[in-house]
Each structure stands twice: as structure tokens, then as C-alpha cells.
Amino acid sequence: MPTHRKPAAGPDDSGSVPYVRVREALFAELKRGRYPPGSRMPSESDLVARFGVSRMTVGRALRDLQESGLLERRQGAGTFATQPHKVASTLRIRDIHEEISSRGHRHRAVVHLCREEPASREVATRLGLVKGAPVFHTVIVHFENETALQCEDRFVNPVCAPAYLGVDFSAVTPTHYLLAVAPFWKAGYTIEAALPGAREARLLGIDRAQPCLIVTRLTENRSMPITVARLTHPGLVYQLEGAFEP
Amino acid sequence: MPTHRKPAAGPDDSGSVPYVRVREALFAELKRGRYPPGSRMPSESDLVARFGVSRMTVGRALRDLQESGLLERRQGAGTFATQPHKVASTLRIRDIHEEISSRGHRHRAVVHLCREEPASREVATRLGLVKGAPVFHTVIVHFENETALQCEDRFVNPVCAPAYLGVDFSAVTPTHYLLAVAPFWKAGYTIEAALPGAREARLLGIDRAQPCLIVTRLTENRSMPITVARLTHPGLVYQLEGAFEP
DNA sequence: CAGTGGTCTAGACCACATA
DNA sequence: ATGTGGTCTAGACCACTGT
Known part of the structure; x- marks a missing residue:
């Protein structure tokens, strides 16, 4: 039965x-x-x-x-x-446009740099290329309601996104574009507190002595690195939040 | 069959x-x-x-x-x-002693404050108490191999851990002790970059202009807040890391 | 309506831990 | 030897989606 x-x-x-x-x-x-x-x-x-x-x-x-x-x-x-102590909370990797929109705010992006460059030794290492190989480089500042929220300094492996430089990044974020043309299968990040670089401070309109929350993120394809991004957030206006409730 | x-x-x-x-x-x-x-x-x-x-x-x-x-x-x-883009990576909430030991390093804790105080308005609000109610307050600096890694400024709800002040915090961390006597069922945190307070800078032995990564964490029982902690890490020596690989 | 995912049951074999 | 979790199968009913 x-x-x-x-x-x-x-x-x-x-x-x-x-x-x-x-x-x-x-x-x-x-x-x-x-x-x-x-x-x-x-x-x-x-x-x-x-x-x-x-x-x-x-x-x-x-x-x-x-x-x-x-x-x-x-x-x-x-x-x-068990003690629920070793429980992990989650930290999302989100597109900043999504993030700002979801708060009901307006997102604006200003493109300060968008070109091809020879890779420095450090960038080459991170992207698995040889020094001097051409890489795409963009620097974009993201605003939330006229407040500078993030300076996105990004290097892209041309092999993974050949048309990258042709995109209008004031309309679509690099993250969004890259997800469409080169979905990642691996990602790593570090979060640190540091002072902004001279250019970052200038672009964000903040004092060089103001601490920033810096997220460095490397995403990889199934076989090769796609892009490495350094996301600098003024400490006063940006916080990461998380919660755990079983 | x-x-x-x-x-x-x-x-x-x-x-x-x-x-x-x-x-x-x-x-x-x-x-x-x-x-x-x-x-x-x-x-x-x-x-x-x-x-x-x-x-x-x-x-x-x-x-x-x-x-x-x-x-x-x-x-x-x-x-x-799907696009594996909204995937979340995990950020652990770990006992700092465990964290340092797991790297094979030596952990030492120096207790700078350990007393009962009347709650300020802010602390009272966070812990769900009335202003002026007695709370336990500890300030402890954690060293990893003689390097100051974290300044832990913590307020504890006496109801949840009445014997808190009697613990030898040079031998057992507050986190460890509290997990034993008052396991939490809810936790929230924020991560921000900021300059250290005067006392924090002094205790950590760093310059006041050096940015710090500050984690503020509130844990709650099933019915009331247990403790709120402000964990200040010198930016130069502390980074959070994470990775995602499906 | 047919197809799909969501879930359930009953009985079964296995690997492992403990005494 | 016994009991525990880990997993599998076969068949079944249901809720939902799309034509």
C-alpha cells in the first residue's frame, strides 16, 4: 500500500x-x-x-x-x-548597477579611461599573460545619486572579450557586459582598508587621507583569467553588510 | 525486483x-x-x-x-x-585565536580594560537596554607573533553572561567564552574602512592616519542581544579573503 | 492536455562507529 | 553485533506551465 x-x-x-x-x-x-x-x-x-x-x-x-x-x-x-559559530555568512558579488538600483537610487557612470595598453608585470602575472602583452584597461567612477561610490580600475584579457573597448560603459557596466560575453567559473577577492591612490582620490573627489574599502577581484574562465578589478570605495559612504540567521 | x-x-x-x-x-x-x-x-x-x-x-x-x-x-x-554571477562567496565568522593558530602562528592577548560600566545611549540601543544600565566592557588587543592584529572593543549584556568579568581573557578569547555560555542564533555585521580612534591607534601601535578595516558585529540570543563588538584591524596587516569555485 | 519539477513512501544495501 | 547515517530504487501523487 x-x-x-x-x-x-x-x-x-x-x-x-x-x-x-x-x-x-x-x-x-x-x-x-x-x-x-x-x-x-x-x-x-x-x-x-x-x-x-x-x-x-x-x-x-x-x-x-x-x-x-x-x-x-x-x-x-x-x-x-552544534554551536552555530563556524557558520558562514554570505557576501555577494553583485553588479554595482543592480546594487544601486535595488536601493531605489539612480546610477551614473563616468568613464575616465578606456584603452588598450601593454600589460605591466603585475597585471600580466594576474591575467596569466606575458609582460607587455596588450590588455584592455578601463577606469570608471560610479555614482549613486551624485555621490561617488566606487572607482573601478579594471584590466581585461582581450582574448576573453575582444569587443570590450567598443562598449559604452556609461550605459552598461563592465561587470554586466563581461558576465554576458565571458561568464566566469572561478572568482577570488580580497577586501582591505587602505588610502586611495592619487588618481583615485581625485576621481572620487575625496581627500587622500580618507581611508577606502578596496575590493580586488579576479575572475577566471574555465581555463584562463578574464579580468582583474580594483574597486575603491570611500570608507565614509560604503559598507559591506551581512547577516546570519539560521 | x-x-x-x-x-x-x-x-x-x-x-x-x-x-x-x-x-x-x-x-x-x-x-x-x-x-x-x-x-x-x-x-x-x-x-x-x-x-x-x-x-x-x-x-x-x-x-x-x-x-x-x-x-x-x-x-x-x-x-x-544560469549565469553563475549572483553566486555568493562565504565570509566566515571565526574566533581570532582559531584563525591565528590555524596559520601556525602564536596568539597573545593583552587585556586593557575589563569592567562594568553604565551603558551609553548608543550601546544601550544596540543591546536593547535602557541608557545607564550596567554593561560589561572589555578592550583587548590580539597579537599574531608580536604583531598587533586586532583591537577588540566589546560590550556584553550582563544577563547573557553574568560571570563575564571573571574570565581570564589573556587565556581565552571573549568570542570563545561567549560561544560556550551564550550561543548565538542571529548575527549581523558591517565591514568598513575608517581611521582608528585615538585609543585604538595607541593600543595597536599604529599611526592615527593609517586606515583600518573595522568589523562591527552584533550577535543575538533567541530573544535578546548578547554582545556588540568593534574589531579594528590595521589595514596593512589584515585582509579578508574569499573565493568562489562552483 | 501533456510535460515538468517537487515530493513522498517502503524497503533495501552499504560504510562506519561503538561496545 | 548492533545501531547509525548515507544512499539507492521503483512507483506514485501533486502543483504548476505551456500549448
Whole structure:
């Protein structure tokens, strides 16, 4: 007698989906302090009996909680409640136009440089090219409602985006364009606090002594680096935010 | 005739686990450029036939790829390849002692302040208390191999950790202690670049003009704020790093 | 309506941990 | 030896989408 489903459950029904029901029930108990950190949770069989669902279903619920960092599961040993301390928060890599628009503000971009250059040693290394090889270089300042928010200093590997220099970057951001023509498969970044360079300070209209939040990001294709960008944000007007709530 | 399992598969066997096999196969194809962004993937039934596994198994593989941000699935419509652009990288919230030790370096903490104070208006607001209510306040500088790495200025809600002031913070970090006595269920942070305060500069032994990376973190219990910390890092010696690889 | 994803169940085999 | 998590299959019902 397979699948004697429940008749779509009741009306108030917060969680008519069984695995969600199980997950939320366990989550609530964890939050309430039952199962203190480090203690063993009921076994899958126990939960199967308690909730009247199949093992795959409680497995799904437990896996969700595990991926949230709330549980640790050890084969042969059992399932344990954890301290949610090593949980990771997420930091998005977003297109700045999207970011500004999503705040309901106006985005404007001013292009200060857009040309081909021979690669310096450092840029060449980062892009996996030889020194002196031609690379595309753009410097663009992004405004949010007339406030300078970001100075984007970017080098692009010509192989990945041959038509890059022909794009009107006052209308479409390099990030947006590059995503379309050369989707990345790998990305790395560093975030640091530093003083702006002379040109950056001038373009952003800030004092050279004002600290900036600098994000350096390198994205790569499946086989080669696409672009390296140095994004300088005045510390006074830009903050990264994140949150974790299991 | 249920479960005619494969005899544990061959030796080289990178992915004897069926859902991993399916996931990796599809991942490789996505990476190779088959299924360009926006295009429709084969349906679950197709994949069932192609890989000779059950539908739950391909479902699991597809869900993994979806959670990685590589696929989008729309009920009734199909499964589609996406641009992996809105993918999030993770930024860990780690205990600084752990962080330094994991680099194989030595950690030392110097306690500069450890007392009870009446809450300022700002601190009171952050911790959900009334102005003037007693709060615990610690200021600790963390060294990595004799280099000042972080100035930790922290306020703690006494209700959550009554014995806080009795802890020897040269031996155990506030983060570590608080995780033990008051695990958090919610956390938020901001990252900004700014100049250090006078005291911070002095304690870190840096110039007041040297920009710092400042992480402000608020953690909460299930019902009330536990602690708010301002972590100041000299920009020259501290960077946050992250990477994304699907 | 046919096709697609979303989910469930029941039973099963395996790898691993602990006693 | 027993119990635990990890996974698989086969078949099924449902909700949704597009023609």
C-alpha cells in the first residue's frame, strides 16, 4: 500500500510539506534549547516514528539543518547539535548597477579611461599573460545619486572579450557586459582598508587621507583569467553588510 | 525486483556514488559550454534514462547544482542553466585565536580594560537596554607573533553572561567564552574602512592616519542581544579573503 | 492536455562507529 | 553485533506551465 498521502493537510498549515514540517519542528526545538550544543539528537528511526514519515523525508530535513550549520552528522555515530559559530555568512558579488538600483537610487557612470595598453608585470602575472602583452584597461567612477561610490580600475584579457573597448560603459557596466560575453567559473577577492591612490582620490573627489574599502577581484574562465578589478570605495559612504540567521 | 545495485563500481571510480556521478557529469558539461546560460537542460526523465538511475537520484544531483547557483528550476517549465554571477562567496565568522593558530602562528592577548560600566545611549540601543544600565566592557588587543592584529572593543549584556568579568581573557578569547555560555542564533555585521580612534591607534601601535578595516558585529540570543563588538584591524596587516569555485 | 519539477513512501544495501 | 547515517530504487501523487 504505497503512498497513503495526507489529504493536503489543513488550512492554517504552516508546512504542509512533510520535510519542511520536520525541519521546522526540529529547528524550533534546537532554538528553544532542547538538544544543547554537542548533545545527540534522536536517531533517524526515532524521528521516523515520531513524525510518521519515511526515512528519506527525515533525512532531507536533517540534511537541510546540517547545511545550515546547525547539526553535525557522523556516520555510525549519530546526529549532534552544534554551536552555530563556524557558520558562514554570505557576501555577494553583485553588479554595482543592480546594487544601486535595488536601493531605489539612480546610477551614473563616468568613464575616465578606456584603452588598450601593454600589460605591466603585475597585471600580466594576474591575467596569466606575458609582460607587455596588450590588455584592455578601463577606469570608471560610479555614482549613486551624485555621490561617488566606487572607482573601478579594471584590466581585461582581450582574448576573453575582444569587443570590450567598443562598449559604452556609461550605459552598461563592465561587470554586466563581461558576465554576458565571458561568464566566469572561478572568482577570488580580497577586501582591505587602505588610502586611495592619487588618481583615485581625485576621481572620487575625496581627500587622500580618507581611508577606502578596496575590493580586488579576479575572475577566471574555465581555463584562463578574464579580468582583474580594483574597486575603491570611500570608507565614509560604503559598507559591506551581512547577516546570519539560521 | 528492487535495488539491483552496481557491485560497488570499478576501482578508478571517481564518483561511485550515483548522485555524485550525475552531478559531476552535468557540471563538467556546463563548464564545457554545452547548455549555454539560459538554455534548457534535459528533463529529469531524460537524465534518468541517460544515467540509468532513479528519479530521486537525478533530483538530488540537480538540487545540488541548483544550490550552487548553477541551475534554475521552474516547476512546470523545466531546468535551466544560469549565469553563475549572483553566486555568493562565504565570509566566515571565526574566533581570532582559531584563525591565528590555524596559520601556525602564536596568539597573545593583552587585556586593557575589563569592567562594568553604565551603558551609553548608543550601546544601550544596540543591546536593547535602557541608557545607564550596567554593561560589561572589555578592550583587548590580539597579537599574531608580536604583531598587533586586532583591537577588540566589546560590550556584553550582563544577563547573557553574568560571570563575564571573571574570565581570564589573556587565556581565552571573549568570542570563545561567549560561544560556550551564550550561543548565538542571529548575527549581523558591517565591514568598513575608517581611521582608528585615538585609543585604538595607541593600543595597536599604529599611526592615527593609517586606515583600518573595522568589523562591527552584533550577535543575538533567541530573544535578546548578547554582545556588540568593534574589531579594528590595521589595514596593512589584515585582509579578508574569499573565493568562489562552483 | 501533456510535460515538468517537487515530493513522498517502503524497503533495501552499504560504510562506519561503538561496545 | 548492533545501531547509525548515507544512499539507492521503483512507483506514485501533486502543483504548476505551456500549448
